[in-house]
Amino acid sequence: MSPRWQPKTLGLSGVTDCYQPVERKLQLTRRCLEVLAEFRNPVAVITKSHLVTRDLDVLSALARHDAAAVFLSVTSLDGDLCRVLEPRASQPHGRLAAIEAAARADVPVGVLIAPVIPGLNDHEIPAILAAAAKVGARFAGYVILRLPYAVAPLFEGWLTQHFPEKKDKVLGRIRDLRGGKINDARFGSRMSGEGVLAGTIKDFFELAKRKAGIQGRGPKLSTAAFRRPGETQALLFE
Numbered sequence: 001m002s003p004r005w006q007p008k009t010l011g012l013s014g015v016t017d018c019y020q021p022v023e024r025k026l027q028l029t030r031r032c033l034e035v036l037a038e039f040r041n042p043v044a045v046i047t048k049s050h051l052v053t054r055d056l057d058v059l060s061a062l063a064r065h066d067a068a069a070v071f072l073s074v075t076s077l078d079g080d081l082c083r084v085l086e087p088r089a090s091q092p093h094g095r096l097a098a099i100e101a102a103a104r105a106d107v108p109v110g111v112l113i114a115p116v117i118p119g120l121n122d123h124e125i126p127a128i129l130a131a132a133a134k135v136g137a138r139f140a141g142y143v144i145l146r147l148p149y150a151v152a153p154l155f156e157g158w159l160t161q162h163f164p165e166k167k168d169k170v171l172g173r174i175r176d177l178r179g180g181k182i183n184d185a186r187f188g189s190r191m192s193g194e195g196v197l198a199g200t201i202k203d204f205f206e207l208a209k210r211k212a213g214i215q216g217r218g219p220k221l222s223t224a225a226f227r228r229p230g231e232t233q234a235l236l237f238e
Contacts, residue, residue, distance in 0.1 A: 001228055007039075007041050007042070007223040007226035008041075008042075008223065009042040009043065009044060009221045009223070010036065010041065010042070010043045010044070011043070011044050011045075011046065012029060012032065012033075012043060012044070012045050012046070012047075013046065014046065017046075017047050017048055017049060017089070018032075018045065018046075018047060019047045019048075019049035019051040019052055020088075021088055023049075023051060024051065029055070030054070030055050030058065033045075033055055033058045033059065033062075034058055036062065036067075037058050037061050037062050038229055039226060039227060039228065039229065040062065040065050040067055040225040040226050040227055041067065041223070041226055042062070042066075042067035042068065042221035042222060042223055043062065043067070043068055043069075043221075044068075044069045044070075044071065044218070044221065045059070045068075045069070045070045045071065046070075046071045046073060046112060047070070047071075047072065047073065048072070048073045048074075048075075048086060048089035048090060048095060049089060049090050049094075049095075049098075050090040050094035050095065050097060050098045051090075052070060052072075052098055052102070053097075053098050053101045053102070056101060056102060056105040056107060059102070059105070059107045060105045060106055060107050063105075063106055063107045063108060064106075065222065065224070065225035066219070066221060066222040066224075066225075067221055067222060067223075067225060068107055068108070068221070069107070069108040069109070069110070069218055069219050069221060070098075070102050070107055070108070070109045070110075071109075071110050071111070071112040071141070071218070072095045072096075072098050072099050072102075072109065072110075072111055072112065072132070072137075073095070073111075073112045073113075073114045074092060074095050074096070074111050074112070074113060074128050074131075074132060075113065075114065075115065075121060076092065076121045076124055076128070077092045077124060077127055077128060077131060078092070078121075078124070079091050079092060079093075081120075081121065084158075084162050096131055096132065096135050097135075099111065099132055099135045099136055099137050100135035100136050102136070103135065103136025103137075103138075104136070108138060108139075108218075108219045109136060109137060109138060110132075110137050110138055110139035110140050110141070110214075110217075110218055111128065111129065111132035111137045111139075111140045111141075111214075112140070112141050112142065112143070113125060113128055113129075113140070113141070113142040113143075113205075114141075114142060114143035115143055115144065115145035115146070116142050116143065116144050116145060116201060117145045117170060117174075118144075118145075118170065118173035118174060118176075118177065118197065118201065119166055119169045119170040119172075119173045120163065120166060120170055122201060122204075125142070125201075125204060125205055125208050126204075126208035126211065126212070129205075129208045129209055129211075129212040129214060130208075130211070130212045132212070132214075133212040133213055133214050137214060138214065138215070138216075138219075139214060139215065139216045139217055139218045139219070140205075140209050140212075140214045140217065141217045141218070142192075142201075142205050143191050143192075144177060144191060144192055144193045144198070144201070145174060146183060146190055146191070147174070147182050147183045148183050148185060152182050152183060156171065159171070173197060176195060176196075176197045177193030177194065177195060177197055177198050178193060178194075179194065179195070
């Protein structure tokens, strides 16, 4: 309601999935979306959870004003890999079903392959894009694995436990993408990497995206319909 607020697109969310399992009970994300819908403030939702379909009524209301988009993050089509990589997230078939449901609700929806782990799931890029396009994904993007701070030793331990035979290969390719380091926090390269391998992954992704018939990285959301509820009525009595 503050007159200082200039409407802008909000992201739910770029660090932690906004549809944690406890969201079924607490409905914090839904209540945030309801506020955004009341103000017609645009929002882009990024999630690995089928639970986003619960809120398609709110998202479709925003979408009628070009003020909503949903990205389903699909890391792999291999259910066994997803169970050990993302144990509390929806299985691949659930994420694809969520894409299909959003498309049917006329909510702009796309697929985000995140993270791309070279040597582990990068070969699945074409299959993921084709599967997502088949159920209605209109745009796509990807993010190379990032390993900041304490995440790096956790990931190395995870590789040792689940994929010891691939550990050296995966870590070697990550260093190839990060200038010999395990992580690169620089703004321009942290999401996509740099060097020959980064270029190869980018070209591989773009070719697979064209073959799948997916255009662009996402819609441009609009703030044109933004409103402050009750503002007009208040002015009448001033």
